[in-house]
Amino acid sequence: DTAVSQTPKYLVTQMGNDKxxxxxxxxxxxxMYWYKQDSKKFLKIMFSYNNKELIINETVPNRFSPKSPDxxxxxxxxxxxxxxxxxxxxxxxxxxxSLAAATEQFFGPGTRLTVL
Amino acid sequence: xENVEQHPSTLSVQEGDSAVIKCTYSDSASNYFPWYxxxxxxxxxxxxxxxxxxxxxxxxxxxVTLNKTAKHFSLHIxxxxxxxxxxxxxxxxxxxGxxxxGLTFGKGTHLIIQP
Numbered sequence: 276d277t278a279v280s281q282t283p284k285y286l287v288t289q290m291g292n293d294k295x296x297x298x299x300x301x302x303x304x305x306x307m308y309w310y311k312q313d314s315k316k317f318l319k320i321m322f323s324y325n326n327k328e329l330i331i332n333e334t335v336p337n338r339f340s341p342k343s344p345d346x347x348x349x350x351x352x353x354x355x356x357x358x359x360x361x362x363x364x365x366x367x368x369x370x371x372x373s374l375a376a377a378t379e380q381f382f383g384p385g386t387r388l389t390v391l
Numbered sequence: 392x393e394n395v396e397q398h399p400s401t402l403s404v405q406e407g408d409s410a411v412i413k414c415t416y417s418d419s420a421s422n423y424f425p426w427y428x429x430x431x432x433x434x435x436x437x438x439x440x441x442x443x444x445x446x447x448x449x450x451x452x453x454x455v456t457l458n459k460t461a462k463h464f465s466l467h468i469x470x471x472x473x474x475x476x477x478x479x480x481x482x483x484x485x486x487x488g489x490x491x492x493g494l495t496f497g498k499g500t501h502l503i504i505q506p
Contacts, residue, residue, distance in 0.1 A: 308493050316478060318435065320493030330493070366433060379425065380433040380494060 397497025
């Protein structure tokens with residue numbers, strides 16, 4: 276009964292390739308996110324998405340694009356991979372934000388991407 | 392945008408002692424402050440959170456305090472145990488109408504519990 280799952284767990288690829296990471300949540304949440312954790316363990320938001328709005332962190336290169344086939348999935352596509360893209364990528368989800376209160380974000384197990 | 396500073400980067404305490412981790416944030420519009428624990432090779436997991444309408448919150452050995460005026464918040468762990476060893480992240484967020492900006496994290500504190 277995994278709440279947020281990601282595949283693959285490990286991804287090793289060559290520079291210049293295009294790859295995707297899949298994320299699924301079975302919590303019925305309305306909002307999903309992608310975070311990048313670099314080698315220094317720094318966690319940074321890349322995207323947040325619900326059925327109304329995609330919010331993109333301005334520092335994210337346009338080689339990265341989120342794709343949501345339905346409310347339970349938010350996949351991450353990366354084109355023309357670079358060495359600096361090597362990191363752990365975490366998907367997360369939460370109930371839709373409102374003016375009333377934010378709710379807990381649940382994280383997936385992470386995908387370790389290594390670009391050679 | 393929001394900026395969260397976290398100190399110290401590493402904290403070593405004797406088992407049974409208390410540990411305190413401090414964070415400051417820059418945007419007064421932030422109103423949700425969670426703390427996450429991340430063990431080696433694992434996902435971040437929420438351990439406690441606080442909203443801007445509350446000054447303090449406690450859950451067994453863990454407590455969080457928030458000072459909105461000074462824009463800082465702290466995590467307190469009492470009676471530390473070996474299983475408390477991990478990296479702890481503070482975070483802050485705000486609302487943007489109907490959207491979600493995600494969490495802005497501090498750089499993490501590596502907490503080491505010495506037996």
